Amino acid sequence: MKQLLKYLAFCAIAVLLNSCNDSESDLLEAKVYFESKEHTIEALNEQPITYELQSRVSSAYSSPVEVCYEIAGQNAVKEYNQKYGTNYETFNAANVKLGSNVTTIPSGAIYSEKTPIEFTNLENMEEGKSYLLPVRIQSSSLPAIAGSDIIYFIITKPVQIKKVAQFQSNYIRIPLASGTMFTSVTYEALIYISQFGSNNTIMGNEGILILRIGDTALPGGHNDWIQIAGSKQYHSTQAFEKGKWYHVAFTYDQPSGKTAIYINGSKAAESTWDTPSFDLASTGSGGFFIGKVANFMWGERPFYGYMSEVRLWTVARTENQIKQNMLSVDPNSDGLAAYYKLNGTDQFESDGKSYVKDASPNGMDGLANGGSSQLTIKELETPVTIK
Structure with a gap:
């Protein structure tokens, strides 16, 4: 019996050594x-x-x-x-x-x-x-x-964006239907900052969920940091520069609670929230705006510079999706709620009011400057580039 056990042990060791030799041989091949x-x-x-x-x-x-x-x-x-x-x-x-x-x-x-x-x-x-x-x-x-x-x-085949909308106390109001609740959401925009101020509005609903630059209440009074604010808030500590194009995005995935701020397709800040939904159509502060919060009681908080490719989604876009589509996106993409290219060809008049055409099939044509005037379109010497 002892001889048999010795023999079995010897066989097991031989098999193990042979296996190791095979693995080493495979690595060296x-x-x-x-x-x-x-x-x-x-x-x-x-x-x-x-x-x-x-x-x-x-x-x-x-x-x-x-x-x-x-x-x-x-x-x-x-x-x-x-x-x-x-x-x-x-x-x-x-x-x-x-x-x-x-x-x-x-x-x-x-x-x-x-x-x-x-x-x-x-x-x-x-x-x-x-x-x-x-x-x-x-x-x-x-x-x-x-x-x-x-x-x-x-x-x-890169998108050549050479016409953009100028924002200097100009704005667009998105006509979200009353009671429109967003569980997951993504904000996106190409922005070029000409002047820093205090609470420069990119897009959103003040007091509910708004993406902005320059809340001077941030640590150190930074008016060059990006922030998502409202019922919840946090910010990135990456300083923005004037005279430079950026792609900015904010995402919230309600099932996981994960939320993130992206700058040029890369995650710049993140948090975890437990909010079940956001009423982005709330009219408490006037509704959902791009460029400034028109007639807001504590100041309209305008954005100074240029914008292009502004998008609102009912889904949380992934980092790869954001990075892959900074300069353009398929208007028929799943979850795209509203899309404003802001290239001048999307402006029109109807019943004496000025509108910006929604590039998505959802008919969310934005009211420009309360309908009183069209946005100023700037023709660039060189196309928008993100570095």
Whole structure:
């Protein structure tokens, strides 16, 4: 019996050692992969764009390694979108030209020869949309490193915003129906500050939920910090600068209670709330405004500068969604309640009153300056850029 137990113990140790050796051998085995996971291409004009594709091995191999490239399909795009919370469309493979589907990593070398990949017909891309093209690496000589066997090309056609609305005691009132309750919510806007004041209104309902710059009651009297205020409030400590474009956003996800302030697509401050809902249509202080709180008893708190791409949502947008859509968004996006591009082409007159057209299909046309006058539109020398 003792001999049998010794034998079994010896076998278990042998299996364990062999397993360890296999794991070590697997780690040391040369594999092919892409060094870069993503590469962004901006289609600024109609000219084709070429990128030099290059793969490598994890360690030098004693023989030449043949590498094959193939364009992955919609499933790879779908998996990427699900993993990162994005909504990229698949770039049309017919508009992609690979210099060759096959390349070689020479014996004893690390990198492959460079293979050109050309993106064409870029003039047919829709402005503001982003597309994804996954390219997969394979080799008959060596295995590929899982997770690094695909490089994702993000192809974008940047939005060129050159006309924006000037706010200098101007405002828009959003016609939310009485009793409109928001559980989850997102505020978004592109802003350019010309002058700091006290409580410079970006958007919202005073006393309920308002996004603003420069509450001098903040620690140190900072009039260059962004704040969400109302029945709940908190702020970021990042100082804003005059003469510079920013994308700002606020989100509240009621089921989780998580709330955040974003600056240029990155989280700048966060908190946790227990508020079941917000009555953003409340008329206690006049309703929901963009630019200033008209006729507010304690001061109208105007914003001084320019704005564009102002949006109100009934959902809490994710960080990726915010970052991906700072300069434009699909007007038919789920949860988009009101959308004002503020480029001048969206202003109109009706029954002797001035309005700003809601770009969403919800008919939330905003009343400009109480209906008395249109907003002043500024034409920029260079398009809006977020850095």
